[in-house]
Amino acid sequence: MKVAQILKTCTRRAVLAAGLALGSAVSATAEEVFVYNWADYFPPELFDKFTEETGIRVRLDVYQSNEELAAKLQAGGTGYDVIVPGDYMVQQLAQQGLLQEIDFKTLENFPNVEGPLKFPVFDPERLYSAPYLHGSTGISYDSEKVGELEESWSVFFDPDPALSGQIVALDDELEMYKAAAMYLDIDYCTEDPAEATRILELLEAQKPHLLMYSSGGSIERMAAREVPMHHHWANGPFRVREEAPSWRMLFPKEGVNLWADNFAIPVGAQNVEGAKAFINFMLEPENIAAATNFNGYANSIPASRDFIDESVVNDRGIYPGEDIETRYVGNRLCSVEARDLRNRVWTRVRS
Amino acid sequence: MSNRSAHSYLAIGLPLLALAFLFFGPLLAILAASFTERAPNGGIDWSGPVFDAYTALFYTPDLFGELEPNRAFLSAFSRSLYLATCTTLICLVAAIPMAIYISRRSERTKTLLLLLITIPFWANLLARNYAWILILRANGLLDSALQSIWPGFEGTGLLYSETAILIGLVYSFLPFMVLPIFASAERFDWDLVSASRDLGASVSRTYGKVVLPLLTPGILAGSILVFIPSMGNFITPQLLGGGQDFMLGNLIALQFGASRNWAHGAAIAVGLMIGISLVLLCLRRLGPKGPHLSGGA
Structure with missing residues (x-):
């Protein structure tokens, strides 16, 4: 679970609240933008820069998952001006009528955006969202403990007996189900129970080889070199490069999950113009580069590369190069039937 | 209205209000949610009361839509029952000698030892x-x-x-067992032990027939205080169990979180509550009558 993140968030939130309270004391009546973002996912100094440039203050609230965001928005009355939904969640929120149709491609800085996420499948016209950061999920392994590995999900689902019982999988329904589907060459949005059964069987057969399912504390586990292999977001080895430089990233040939977060403006936003100004600000190369440096995730603005730290640009997990990028499989919103199947498979695997 | 009765109304009214809002309010919301369905995009579909969430505790459609026993719930339930029972038993065995030992020390030592027992509460459960x-x-x-x-x-x-x-659960809940048993042990008249010995009973017989029965209120109260939170715990299995062995608490958390099936999560929670109430009722029947159970601790 994300308990470690929650703890971290709470401290961060307290510090931020203190900082923002100080800021508000200075300019009592200034305009404000209320941002609802993932925990620990934005460089605080960028908020200050935005306030300096525009005079608009930023208020921040944070969440831990797309589902938490959706639950909050469905309940209504949030007062958020900017939210940061993941790919499929953009599609779902738009379908539910919870996002404002802004036509983000008309923003002044949108022409900076390039690549597959310029007009992605979850928002093909960029009517509802503009890109923030993206990253992929593959297999990280400790190269000093694990020998040569085939670039395939087989090393994870059907591991070398020497690794059995030491592998960590992400505690994430979509990530695990999609990885299994890609390995079996099945569409992860399948509505066919027979195909879902094959995914279930693969996941159940893998379970004895796993040490645990966990998404929280993974960086600490890798840094302490507790385990030799960890299903992980591709910036993992980068984040532990100082404590444990032997970690490498493996991108399976059958497909690598690409996730992409986006800025959007929810229905009921108090300050739509301020929100647009904020999102436009984040499409400037120098600013999005600061976010990439802070998080270790790639962005969709090539001109930002000049502002990105060497260590980040040259990291094989964060910017793996075009050969690997062709293996990326993006997310779209699966049908209710498909999600229902996925749900049932996951609940069964986990209990 | 005299000033005095205004005060007493306030004194009763405020706690009642707090109880209504903070305890019965959420409880009713969960009860209401358990009679709903999952909306297509998750959350709650309020259209009319349905009992599907309860049926789903026992029978659930498999991937092909055929009904089959709900293995997820049954295995989480049996694991919770097993771990909570083991936790309670281990805590009992550890707590009885501890409580008796503490109760027989001088006032100063007693205070110090009780302080040591409660010190872990000063740190957050997560951190521990x-x-x-x-x-x-x-x-x-x-x-x-x-x-x-x-x-x-x-x-x-x-x-x-x-x-x-199991280690995590025993560690977390042991103080809840020690304190009520200590409360019983402290009021225990040790002259009874001398009397029993004088009348020829062996040490073990004295403990079995005299000491333990008189500690029963504390033992029952402690067992309840340990068993209930162990049954519903989800942090410990998540952190120390590696999330592989679900307990009921994890299953509920999954329904309210990633699965966004609040109806099912609420039904499990209500089911757990009913189950525990039944256990408590049985204990009340088995245990000493009257004020002992509630007044024991």
Whole structure:
């Protein structure tokens, strides 16, 4: 679970609240933008820069998952001006009528955006969202403990007996189900129970080889070199490069999950113009580069590369190069039937 | 209205209000949610009361839509029952001698020992569970300690297992067992032991027939205080069990979180509550009558 993140968030939130309270004391009546973002996912100094440039203050609230965001928005009355939904969640929120149709491609800085996420499948016209950061999920392994590995999900689902019982999988329904589907060459949005059964069987057969399912504390586990292999977001080895430089990233040939977060403006936003100004600000190369440096995730603005730290640009997990990028499989919103199947498979695997 | 009665109304009214809002309010919301359905995009579909969420506790459609026993619920339930029972028994065995020992010390020592028992509460439960990760993990504190005594020791491999969950639960809830038993033991008249011995009863018979029966109120209260939170715990299995062995609390958390099936999550929660109430009723019947059970602690 994300308990470690929650703890971290709470401290961060307290510090931020203190900082923002100080800021508000200075300019009592200034305009404000209320941002609802993932925990620990934005460089605080960028908020200050935005306030300096525009005079608009930023208020921040944070969440831990797309589902938490959706639950909050469905309940209504949030007062958020900017939210940061993941790919499929953009599609779902738009379908539910919870996002404002802004036509983000008309923003002044949108022409900076390039690549597959310029007009992605979850928002093909960029009517509802503009890109923030993206990253992929593959297999990280400790190269000093694990020998040569085939670039395939087989090393994870059907591991070398020497690794059995030491592998960590992400505690994430979509990530695990999609990885299994890609390995079996099945569409992860399948509505066919027979195909879902094959995914279930693969996941159940893998379970004895796993040490645990966990998404929280993974960086600490890798840094302490507790385990030799960890299903992980591709910036993992980068984040532990100082404590444990032997970690490498493996991108399976059958497909690598690409996730992409986006800025959007929810229905009921108090300050739509301020929100647009904020999102436009984040499409400037120098600013999005600061976010990439802070998080270790790639962005969709090539001109930002000049502002990105060497260590980040040259990291094989964060910017793996075009050969690997062709293996990326993006997310779209699966049908209710498909999600229902996925749900049932996951609940069964986990209990 | 006189000033005095206004005060007493306030004194009763405020706690009642707090209880209504903070206890019965959420409880009713969960009860209401358990009679709904999952909306297509998750959350709650309020259109009319349905009982599907309860049926789904026992029978659930498999991937092909055929009804079959709900293995997820049944295995989480039996695991919770097993771990909560073990936790309660281990706590009992550890707490009875501790409580008796503490109750027979001088006032100063007593205060000090009770303080030591309660000190863990000063730190957050989460932080204490994390501390157990540091102790139990591969090459952690326990492993290094054992390796320094016994070179070549392979490591315990305890973390992320049911044993680790059990250790965490016993550690978390032991004070809840010690304190009520201590309360009973403190009021225990030790002259009764002398009397029993004088009349020829052996030590074990004295403990079995005189001491334990008089400690029963504390033992029952302690067992309830340990059993209930163990049954519903979800942090410890998540952190120390590695999330592989679901307990009911994890299943509920999954429904309210990633699955966004609030109806099902609420139904499990209500089911758990009913189950525990039944256990309590049975205990009340089995245990001493009247004020003992409630007044024991």
